Every structure is written in C-alpha cells, then in structure tokens.
C-alpha cells in the first residue's frame with residue numbers, strides 16, 4: 010500500500026495544490042498499485058507516509074505550519090529515512106533552511122533543501138512558467154503557473170529542479186527553478202504541477218515504490234493536449250522561447 | 259440629460275466639469291453602440307475629480323453590496339426591494355462595472371435624491387464606503403478568487419475590518435452604517451465585528467477551506483455540523499478555542515421540503531415564506547440578506563419578498579434560452595465556493611452539463627482552482643468540457659473519474675451535450691466562468707425558451 014499524505018491542507022491548501030496528491034494516487038491505482046490518500050490537518054499528529062505533499066499558502070499559515078513540522082520532527086525524520094517529498098511554493102520555502110515570516114523576520118525551515126528564501130522587492134512573480142529540467146532528471150519540459158514574492162537562493166548542497174525558460178522561478182537573477190535533494194523536490198509551480206507534468210508524478214511514484222511496483226504506460230493524451238496548448242501559449246504571444254533573463258513579462 | 263442637471267450647479271467647478279465630461283462621453287459611447295458606456299464616462303470623471311463619488315452620493319441614501327459570490331444577484335434583488343419604497347427609479351451600477359468608475363457612471367445619470375444600490379468589488383469597499391457614507395453595507399462572503407490578481411483572502415478580510423472600523427468611528431452623530439453581515443462566514447464576521455451597528459444573518463457558506471484557520475489567532479475554527487436550532491440558547495455553528503465564535507443571527511433560512519420556496523425565520527419567531535424564481539438555496543440566502551438591507555430603508559420584509567420574487571434572471575444568469583438551437587440553462591461559477599453551490603444545484607436536475615473555462619484577465623489567469631472543486635460529484639452525468647482552457651478541465655475531470663467529451667467551441671459543446679444525452683427533452687446545464695459565460699450568453703441574443 011502506497012500512502013500519499015497531504016501535509017496541513019488547512020494551512021497549505023490555497024492554490025489547488027491538493028490536486029498533486031489526487032494525481033499521485035490515481036496514477037498509482039491506474040497501474041494496479043494500491044494507494045491511499047491521507048489528509049493530515051495541522052491539529053493531528055502527522056501520519057507515516059510514502060510521499061508527502063506540501064502546498065502553497067499565505068504567510069501566517071505558512072509560518073504556523075513550519076513551526077508545527079519543526080517541533081514534531083517526524084516529517085524530516087521520515088524524509089531522512091525513505092520518504093519522498095513534493096513541496097510547492099510556500100511548502101518549498103518551508104522545506105528550505107529559512108524563509109520570511111509575517112513580519113519579514115527570518116523563520117527556520119526544515120532544512121530538507123539547502124535553500125534560503127527572502128522577500129523579493131517589487132512586483133510578485135505571477136504568470137506561466139516553462140522550465141527545462143536538470144539533465145539528471147529523465148523528464149520533459151515542466152509547465153506551471155507561479156505566484157510568489159519570495160526569492161530563493163540555493164546553497165551548494167542542493168541542485169535546481171531545472172532552468173527557467175520562461176517566467177521567474179527561484180529568482181530573476183539565477184534562472185533556476187525549484188530544488189532537488191535526495192528524494193525531495195521543491196518547486197514554485199502550481200497548476201497543479203503534477204497534473205500538468207505527469208512524468209514528474211511518475212518519477213515521485215518510482216522513488217516511493219522502489220522495486221515494489223512497475224509503472225506501465227497509461228493514456229495521457231488529454232494531458233499531452235494540455236501541455237501542447239500551454240507551451241504553445243508562449244508562442245502565441247510572439248515572444249518565442251527566450252531565456253529567463255528576457256522574460257520579465 | 260437635462261432632468262438632473264440643475265442640482266449639479268451647487269457643485270464645485272471641478273465636479274461640474276467632471277460631470278459634464280462624463281455625460282458627453284456616455285452619450286457618444288451610447289451612440290456608437292458601445293452599450294451603456296458608463297464606465298468610460300465614470301473613469302474620465304474620476305480622473306478630473308477624485309472626490310466626485312462623495313459629491314454624487316451626498317444627496318441620497320446608499321446601500322453597498324460586496325462579497326466574493328452573489329453580489330450581482332443580491333444587488334439586483336435589493337434594487338427590486340427598494341423600488342417598492344421609492345417613487346423615483348433606484349440607481350444601480352450595471353453588471354461588470356463594480357469599481358468606482360462604474361459607480362460614478364451610474365450616479366451621474368441618476369435622479370436627484372434617488373436611492374442607490376451599488377455592487378462593490380471587494381477590494382474597493384473602503385474607498386466607496388468612505389465616499390458614500392452608506393446607510394447599509396451588505397457583506398455576503400469571502401473566499402479564494404482569482405489569486406493571480408487579487409489579494410489573498412485573509413488580507414481582504416483585514417482590509418474590510420479596517421474599513422468598517424473607521425466607518426464606525428467617523429460619525430459621532432449616531433448615523434453609522436448598518437452592516438448586514440453573514441454570520442456563517444468567519445472571515446465576514448472577522449471583518450464586521452468591530453462595526454458599531456451589525457445585523458447578523460445566517461447567510462450560509464458551504465465552502466470552508468478558506469476559513470478553517472481562525473482569522474484572529476491562527477488556530478482552528480471548528481464547525482458544528484448539526485447545531486441545535488430549537489433550543490432557547492444559541493448553539494453556534496462554528497467556534498475557535500480563542501473565543502472567536504459565530505454571533506447569534508437575527509434571521510436564517512428554513513427550506514420547505516414539501517413545496518417550493520423557503521422561509522426566512524426571524525429570531526423573534528416570525529416566519530416569512532419566499533418563493534423565488536431564482537434557483538438554489540444560496541439565492542434564498544442572498545434574498546434574505548437583501549431583505550434585511552431593505553428593512554433598514556423602511557421596506558417591509560413581505561413587500562421586499564414579493565418584489566424579489568419577480569426576478570427571474572441576473573444579467574443572463576439562471577436564464578433558460580435557446581443557444582445554437584439547444585435549450586440551455588445558463589449558470590455562472592468562477593471560483594470553488596461558487597462551484598460548490600452550483601454543483602448542488604445541478605445535482606437536482608438530470609440534464610447534460612457543459613462546463614466552460616476561460617482564463618482571460620477577467621477570469622483570473624490561473625485555473626488551478628479547478629482542483630479545489632469537487633467535480634467527483636458529477637460521476638455518471640453527461641459532461642462536456644469547453645472554453646479556452648478546456649484541456650485543464652478535461653485533465654481535472656479525468657482524475658475525478660468523470661467521463662467527458664472535449665469540445666473547445668462553446669456552442670458546439672452545447673450541441674454535443676444534447677446529442678450525448680439520451681433524454682432528448684432535457685435542458686442542457688451550461689456553467690461557465692466569467693468571459694466564456696459572457697461570450698455564450700451575449701451571442702444568444704436573449705431568446706428565452
């Protein structure tokens with residue numbers, strides 16, 4: 010039984026990111042892998058899981074969630090053992106070393122990623138994003154929608170999830186998006202990210218299953234249509250597929 | 259245009275110039291066939307005189323209606339109710355222009371002294387309240403909506419709270435705004451509780467994902483699914499351990515299980531039966547909020563109820579019309595809270611369902627909220643996905659286990675819906691978000707069936 014845990018949906022559930030867990034469970038079941046989805050609200054002890062999903066949220070709830078997870082310690086312990094993590098937006102920031110709290114002061118994160126987030130100046134990064142994944146990840150272009158003010162700097166111990174083709178990602182300067190560390194992935198992409206990028210969902214499932222299951226092919230024709238349409242939307246704007254430094258759209 | 263011009267002579271020069279410019283622009287816009295043109299005139303007038311909203315509301319009583327969902331409908335219901343108590347036409351802003359430019363555009367052409375009911379975008383409540391010194395403010399609900407371009411919902415609640423607090427302080431004369439506020443929505447209660455003069459109403463809010471976190475302490479709001487309604491003491495439907503708790507409402511809705519309609523029950527025990535043409539429990543809640551707003555203007559609840567009962571559609575919403583040869587009921591939903599209500603509404607009807615999703619600026623450019631909607635409840639129904647973002651919807655429906663077809667063109671989708679349905683007499687339920695709804699309904703030419 011594969012268990013997918015949605016961590017603190019009451020605090021980190023603002024941008025449809027709960028959909029990531031629905032995608033993981035469905036894609037496991039369609040391959041005949043028994044899977045269950047567990048919602049883990051912040052007032053109950055975090056249950057054991059194979060894959061943990063952290064979503065986006067507002068500043069206050071984000072800080073509260075981080076405090077609870079740090080005090081409990083079980084998420085970090087599970088990830089150090091064999092757990093898999095998908096952390097999105099506010100969740101990505103929580104999984105780093107530190108992020109800005111409600112008052113702008115630095116709040117300690119879980120340290121899953123060697124990453125520090127600070128509050129960006131100027132406009133929020135809002136819009137469609139295209140990311141070329143890092144070479145070691147066997148997945149195609151990532152598509153999603155970002156909506157954040159935070160600027161994330163990766164330390165030397167954590168690689169980026171990919172390079173920004175269009176959009177902002179971790180910061181306007183770095184051209185990097187998200188983070189990969191062991192079997193944890195962090196990203197700013199909503200959409201939800203796994204709905205738009207089934208290969209990333211399958212990668213997380215493979216990490217979690219190890220030799221417990223084989224993921225056969227399934228019909229992703231509708232998702233392919235969605236991906237084609239989203240990637241083509243950049244071309245429709247006649248801006249072409251420039252590098253991120255041209256992309257302050 | 260001349261009927262009301264005399265009263266502007268007392269205005270400062272800048273205001274007079276602003277009003278006259280807006281008149282000319284509105285007249286030109288109408289002649290060019292660009293509809294009412296009130297936003298164009300209002301925008302320019304606002305540029306010329308930033309205080310014009312204050313001037314134009316000084317000689318009239320004003321009601322404001324705001325909230326994430328239901329504000330267009332509630333505004334229309336309140337206009338109908340207030341018309342019963344007014345000898346001159348009640349002023350109101352036209353659909354889709356619920357920011358100050360739209361308010362000005364409507365007020366510039368209005369009769370002197372005519373009462374005004376203004377639908378107000380959530381983000382402009384403070385500005386419009388400060389300028390209009392409204393007699394009544396109706397606050398319906400707050401939930402996530404278009405997160406790519408608006409503030410996060412808690413921030414909105416905080417801004418409302420500040421606006422209503424300062425409104426309460428401003429008037430030492432005892433003339434504070436009466437706030438008719440939804441006691442079932444913790445974010446609305448947070449916004450309104452500091453106001454001096456609140457009428458709490460149990461207006462319902464089935465969508466709770468934005469208010470499980472207490473707006474006061476960050477703790478958990480616990481909902482009591484079966485509050486005791488018959489006892490003498492009030493059993494709050496929600497509460498937080500910090501003491502933040504649902505206030506006792508002065509009125510609530512009891513559905514009539516044996517016949518059409520529903521009753522408004524007042525705390526004193528009186529009941530008022532309502533039979534609306536508008537469908538859905540949420541519209542009875544909207545009507546109750548309007549009814550209590552109208553009461554402040556001296557319109558009796560029974561008189562308000564009979565006026566509201568005549569409203570059959572709101573800017574095409576809830577209308578049944580023939581579109582591309584297909585009998586269609588037109589419904590609008592643009593966020594998870596609105597969808598939660600409409601899913602229940604269409605669960606009662608058996609026809610095919612055509613869902614249209616666009617993601618233009620007016621819709622919000624990030625449709626990931628589709629994953630917050632429980633589309634799983636449509637399993638077994640005939641469903642067609644349409645609109646510019648039909649593939650986002652198709653993927654969502656696939657993961658929800660809902661069989662569906664995809665048809666990017668909305669009118670073609672309506673035809674496909676009819677073809678797929680076995681019972682050929684069934685009316686197609688079309689549910690679109692803002693711009694796709696507008697495209698489909700505007701193109702239909704209003705041919706009701």
Ligand SMILES: [Zn+2]
Pocket residue numbers: 472473474475476477478498499500501502
């Ligand atoms: Zn509390």
